Amino acid sequence: MTPIPCQLCNAFYPATQWTWWVCNTCGYRVCPPCLGRQKGPYGSGHKCGRCPHGRMASSR
């Protein structure tokens, strides 16, 4: 199993044994501690900051 990096903090976590938060529109993926930190021109928290309409959804 290959760890994959959080796209915000770049920490590596297992791809399947970890609950990622993933944008349902652009695919922006962050780890749970980063959900409260991610922000951008389009929003923050559960609203994806990187695209106009995306929302961060739990990967499981």
Ligand SMILES: [Zn+2]
């Ligand atoms: Zn992170």
Ligand SMILES: [Zn+2]
């Ligand atoms: Zn997005």
